[in-house]
Amino acid sequence: MSQSPTLDLPAQARPAPRSPAHIIRSDAEAIEVAQRVAEEFSREAALRDRERRLPWEELERFSESGLWAISVPKAYGGAGVSYATLSEVIAIISAADSSLGQLPQNHFGVLSNLGLTGSEEQKQRYYTKVLQGYRFGNAFSEARSQYVTTFQTQIRFDGDTAVLDGEKAYCTGALFAHIVPVAGVDEAGQVHIALVPRDAAGLTVIDSWDGFGQRITASGQVRIEGVRVPASDVVPAWKAYDQPTSDGPISQIIQAAVDTGIARGAFAETLRVARQARPWVDSGLQHGWQDPLGQALIGELAWRLQAAEAILQRAAQAVDRAVAEPSEERVAEASVIVGQAKVLSTEIALETSSRLLELGGTRSVSASQGLDRFWRNARTHTLHDPVRWKYHLVGNQLLNDIKPQRHSWN
Amino acid sequence: MSHSHSQGRSDLAHARHVEVALLEYLRGQSARHEALVIAAVGDLRIRIDAADALLERADASQSAAIAFRLAAAEAARVAGQVYFELAGRSLPRPLPDSAEPALLTQRRLLGDHYLNGAALADGQGGQA
Numbered sequence: 001m002s003q004s005p006t007l008d009l010p011a012q013a014r015p016a017p018r019s020p021a022h023i024i025r026s027d028a029e030a031i032e033v034a035q036r037v038a039e040e041f042s043r044e045a046a047l048r049d050r051e052r053r054l055p056w057e058e059l060e061r062f063s064e065s066g067l068w069a070i071s072v073p074k075a076y077g078g079a080g081v082s083y084a085t086l087s088e089v090i091a092i093i094s095a096a097d098s099s100l101g102q103l104p105q106n107h108f109g110v111l112s113n114l115g116l117t118g119s120e121e122q123k124q125r126y127y128t129k130v131l132q133g134y135r136f137g138n139a140f141s142e143a144r145s146q147y148v149t150t151f152q153t154q155i156r157f158d159g160d161t162a163v164l165d166g167e168k169a170y171c172t173g174a175l176f177a178h179i180v181p182v183a184g185v186d187e188a189g190q191v192h193i194a195l196v197p198r199d200a201a202g203l204t205v206i207d208s209w210d211g212f213g214q215r216i217t218a219s220g221q222v223r224i225e226g227v228r229v230p231a232s233d234v235v236p237a238w239k240a241y242d243q244p245t246s247d248g249p250i251s252q253i254i255q256a257a258v259d260t261g262i263a264r265g266a267f268a269e270t271l272r273v274a275r276q277a278r279p280w281v282d283s284g285l286q287h288g289w290q291d292p293l294g295q296a297l298i299g300e301l302a303w304r305l306q307a308a309e310a311i312l313q314r315a316a317q318a319v320d321r322a323v324a325e326p327s328e329e330r331v332a333e334a335s336v337i338v339g340q341a342k343v344l345s346t347e348i349a350l351e352t353s354s355r356l357l358e359l360g361g362t363r364s365v366s367a368s369q370g371l372d373r374f375w376r377n378a379r380t381h382t383l384h385d386p387v388r389w390k391y392h393l394v395g396n397q398l399l400n401d402i403k404p405q406r407h408s409w410n
Numbered sequence: 411m412s413h414s415h416s417q418g419r420s421d422l423a424h425a426r427h428v429e430v431a432l433l434e435y436l437r438g439q440s441a442r443h444e445a446l447v448i449a450a451v452g453d454l455r456i457r458i459d460a461a462d463a464l465l466e467r468a469d470a471s472q473s474a475a476i477a478f479r480l481a482a483a484e485a486a487r488v489a490g491q492v493y494f495e496l497a498g499r500s501l502p503r504p505l506p507d508s509a510e511p512a513l514l515t516q517r518r519l520l521g522d523h524y525l526n527g528a529a530l531a532d533g534q535g536g537q538a
Contacts, residue, residue, distance in 0.1 A: 302521065303477035394455050
């Protein structure tokens with residue numbers, strides 16, 4: 001990208017929602033609302049991608065729809081939907097625009113962690129905010145740490161105040177968030193998440209994301225310089241991994257749902273362009289849609305997409321079981337099946353988005369159509385964590401009875 | 411149950427059988443701790459579970475039945491390949507049922523169905 005990173009607080013950025021969100025009451029309503037919102041988002045998806053037009057307005061409508069609050073438990077006034085429903089909602093939105101599908105990824109992850117590690121007062125306070133339409137972003141990953149799970153960002157408790165210093169990367173959602181959750185380690189090396197207001201002094205969200213895919217996620221950097229928040233705004237995130245919990249599988253299944261959505265969107269476009277493609281001269285056919293070789297390729301994509309969706313659903317059911325009974329066995333089972341969903345969704349997202357262009361022919365690469373965005377988005381989003389280690393995760397449990405390590409990438 | 415459906419079940423059972431033999435073989439080998447071997451075992455399990463997940467839906471429609479059939483064939487194919495590479499031998503795969511349309515035909519029929527809305531007749535993919 002040619003533009004320079006933006007350092008100033010954009011005019012659209014706010015520490016609170018523009019208007020109150022609708023409250024969704026059931027799983028069925030969540031699916032219905034997702035379908036309606038996705039239809040709207042699909043209309044200008046290619047344009048937003050081409051112009052890298054940041055989705056400020058779309059996000060307002062997205063969170064005002066109530067979809068960002070669907071995992072708030074019923075006891076706190078939310079719909080408390082199943083992870084089968086949450087995954088389907090993410091897939092539906094991602095099929096329309098996978099950047100918009102990815103943006104609430106960490107929001108839902110933070111809600112999970114809040115539910116597992118937050119105090120009762122914190123749950124009451126933040127669930128209420130999310131029901132009102134507040135969006136969490138994330139300032140978790142660091143580009144300079146040895147592993148994705150290790151942080152250099154420090155959190156220091158000074159009486160009733162926590163002070164944070166550090167630098168973050170790949171901060172999807174932070175630019176658009178009302179509250180930016182920042183992960184930092186304390187003196188004992190334990191990870192906490194501070195829920196920092198978007199306009200807090202010392203917090204700078206830098207719009208430096210220039211990835212060729214997921215272009216409008218604005219997954220840039222966050223600089224944290226002496227940011228001070230009340231200690232009551234900090235949750236002890238480390239507790240979610242000190243014992244078996246569903247936090248890791250929840251974080252991961254949302255990733256798989258995004259990629260499944262990309263595959264769905266690419267498959268739908270594949271059918272559209274293949275119906276319009278002209279027949280190859282050697283085929284002797286009148287129409288491209290009669291091409292038996294093309295039909296076979298589409299058949300191959302179709303069953304692989306069905307398989308990815310079937311495993312995603314199984315994975316979501318396993319996550320629901322782990323939420324209900326967070327035993328070592330249940331959590332490991334969820335991690336393994338979610339790992340399978342990651343593999344299959346990655347494979348089909350990449351394959352379909354490539355075949356889309358093959359079956360559409362040269363006319364399908366016209367920049368005006370923007371069909372390359374599916375492959376760019378699939379390639380970019382599936383790099384979140386290396387899927388080759390998911391085959392290993394599944395095999396190690398089976399062959400050596402070694403359970404997946406507990407962290408937010410499993 | 412159609413020929414294809416029963417052939418799919420047969421392929422899936424074969425893949426499971428090969429996986430059992432593979433695990434038994436590998437548990438006596440130091441290679442069981444090698445990353446590539448572990449990943450290959452994981453790959454096979456993913457193919458088996460994908461076919462199994464599609465089997466659960468195979469009765470819903472002809473297209474779902476074909477999807478299961480193709481996934482089961484993939485599981486059997488990967489099982490044979492992984493077992494041959496890691497154990498250095500093969501286990502005989504059930505022969506295709508002569509009444510079943512060739513897998514590549516089933517693949518094309520499924521594509522024609524999605525692309526052109528072509529109806530899938532009984533026996534092309536099979537229903538239980």
